[in-house]
Amino acid sequence: MSAHANAFTAMPAPSFLRRHGIWFLMLALMLVLPWLFYDHDRGRHSGFVITLLSEMALMSVFALSYNMLLGQAGLLSFGHAVLFGIGAYFVAHTLNWIKATGIFIPVELMPLVGGLGGLVCGVIAGYVATKQRATAFAMITMGIGELLTAAALMFMTFFGGEGGITTDRVVDTSVFGIAYTKPIQVYYLLVAWAMIAALLLYLQTQTPLGRMANASRDNFERTQFVGYDPRVIRYWQFILAGFFAGIAGGMYCLVYEIVTFDTLAAVKSANALLAAYIGGAVGFIGPIMGAVLVVGMQSGISLYSSAWLLYLGVIFILMVMYAPGGLLGLFANHIPIARTGRLGELFVPYLRVIIPTLVMSLGFILFVELVIHHTINAAQGKKFGILGMRPDPGSTLIWIVAIVGMIAGALWLRQAGRGFMTKWSALIEDAKTKGIMS
Amino acid sequence: MELFVVSLLNGLVYGMLLFMLASGLTLIFSMMGVLNFAHASAYMLGAYIAYTLSLYVGFWIALLIAPIICGLIGAAIEMWGLRRVHKNGHIAELLLTFGLALIIEKGVQMTWGLMAVPYRIPNGLDFPLFDLWGTQFPAYRAFMLLISALMFVSIWLGLTRTRIGLVIQAALTHPDMVGALGHNVPRIFTLVFAAGTALAGLAGVIGGNYRVTEPGMAFSMGPIVFVVVVFGGLGSLTGCFIASILMGLIQTFAVVFDYSLADLLAMVGFVVTKATPGSEFLMVTMPRIAALLPFILLVAILVLRPRGLMGTRDT
Secondary structure: OHHHHHHHHOOOOOOHHHHHHHHHHHHHHHHHHHHHOOEOOOOEOOHHHHHHHHHHHHHHHHHHHHHHHHHHHOOOOOOOHHHHHHHHHHHHHHHHHHHHHOOOOOHHHHHHHHHHHHHHHHHHHHHHHOOOOHHHHHHHHHHHHHHHHHHHHHOHHHHOOOOOEEOOOOOOOOOOOOOOOOHHHHHHHHHHHHHHHHHHHHHHHHOHHHHHHHHHHHOHHHHHHHOOOHHHHHHHHHHHHHHHHHHHHHHHHHHHOEEOHHHHOHHHHHHHHHHHHHHOOOOOOHHHHHHHHHHHHHHHHHHHOOOHHHHHHHHHHHHHHHOOOHHHHHHHOOHHHHHOOOHHHHHHHHHHHHHHHHHHHHHHHHHHHHHHHHHHHHHHOOOOOEOOEOOOOOOHHHHHHHHHHHHHHHHHHHHHHHHHHHHHHHHHHHHHHOOOOO | OHHHHHHHHHHHHHHHHHHHHHHHHHHHHHHHOOOOOOHHHHHHHHHHHHHHHHHHOOHHHHHHHHHHHHHHHHHHHHHHHHHHHHHHOHHHHHHHHHHHHHHHHHHHHHHHOOOOOOOOOOHHHOOEEEEEOOEEEEHHHHHHHHHHHHHHHHHHHHHHHOHHHHHHHHHHHOHHHHHHOOOOHHHHHHHHHHHHHHHHHHHHHHHHOOOOOOOOHHHHHHHHHHHHHHHHOOOOHHHHHHHHHHHHHHHHHHHHOOOEHHHHHHHOOOOOOOOOOOHHHHOOEHHHHHHHHHHHHHHHHHHHOOOOOOOOOOO
């Protein structure tokens, strides 16, 4: 990581647009995307796309808040959804309260209410959890997560038991006079909040607290010697992460208008972890990339395959083993080579690696789909299909194709991978001799 | 009295099952510092593999083979997975086992379906062993007790009386020193990891038909095993044993006493109704609290006494 940091600082100071252009790009993308799927025949937006984009926006905030712990402070949490869920419950109750009493609290501020909920929860849960770090911290957060999930099923008044709390976002308290009856209206509200939250989260990484969180992650003991109490750093970091997770929870409540115990449960926490890690915990925008990928797989691939979680798990394991920097880290690794101007030389080696990877992945996917068809889907009366084709799942040939593809692809990739690594090392070496990389 | 003795026996059976799972995890966790999330997955795999094997070769051979298969899977995970990510620190190792647990759960669902499989107690053991005031005690539970007691004795003998056992004990606390003395520490790690996973598999073989064999079994058992390991303390098998038995008894007895705080208050003449403030908390019954208890314990121990019952160092 330090190598990349050096590579960045060695660059001449870029212009404002070059440094912050990514923000405007993101905003533009979020504003324009719903219109690309606009259904002109019926004159309305695609409901699926709007929900998908809303989910991506809120998961991005959630994953970014998770990364305040994982990436910035090196704290692995298995109960981050607690903060998210409590925020969502807060908003559900607040909306119901507005409906019942007619008190004027703008709907636009609901994510902030969720943030306050997450903040309160962070103050309490964080006090307990941040007493420890590393593995013990991970286990305490797991315990708190399980505890609250079980409690949510037990106590009806606040959590609503299994049915959860239903609410209605149309309460007529908008400061802009928007009714929020249409999902697109809610989506644009979410875009605004996602941008605000992301900006604040980014600025937080520049504060002394954010920097000290990095320090306590990298060298726990030296932080103490310098005179900081790592526990206080962890606590503040946790509370702020709770605030942003709560904002994401509030956004969730606005989109779905129902909050159940699922929002607190371990699966939600695991999603945040997967998003942050796969996207790349080492950089700021990594978790956003991860959230888009995870939500995309969750909503997109799950339409075609019930094994999406397996694929996500495999991607996660491959990332842990071969690319600890996540997707962002993979991109960042190319920067020194790009600056020597020899990135083009990687084109052919990449081609040589990508083809066996495709063969292997297709073999694996075919194998998984065949297995899942025979154990689960066939009983539900579903037809077998892959990539738009409908081969006979009962034939021996297709099993052979799958298994041979998987094994041959793996062996081929192993072979091609060696050649790629030789070229890669040579290019990195070149970058080092040119003084671009230390 | 009848209820007490029967619950005591049931608690003991459950506690020994927990110990079989937790002992392997304690060894792995103490020695390698890896909190193995996939440990409970090995328990699940043990049960499922034994179910499939018992259809073809019978329960007894399955009892022998299934743990060996689990042990081999464990060795593979250690050699090709954990060793590779070891240089990236404990968090990477933890994440790897977490990812494996996810994949194994999905894999089990794919292979054996989403529903529970009919993994039954073998016919030879399906009879009541003795009567206690009219309540029958099944022979299979006695068999479970026997297996776990045998396992406990052999682990104990293996660790204290054999050469490799002494090296393992030394590596629990001073892995670097053991390496400096010329022992192959990575191989010891692999051995312990495989043995621990095999034990978890064995627990699955005998626990899967006692409880229920379904894809959610790893996820429901995992946190409880963590609690036992933390409660017992790092580096202490004795602590782990005591913690397992205690946890087994606590969970069994809590389910038996179907009372709530409101009932307790009613005994002293204070009747709790829906209108009483905090009635929701007061009316929660013991069996429902029993589900929360392990996690309350987990958090409390980690915060108040991170070295657990008999641990030699902090978690």
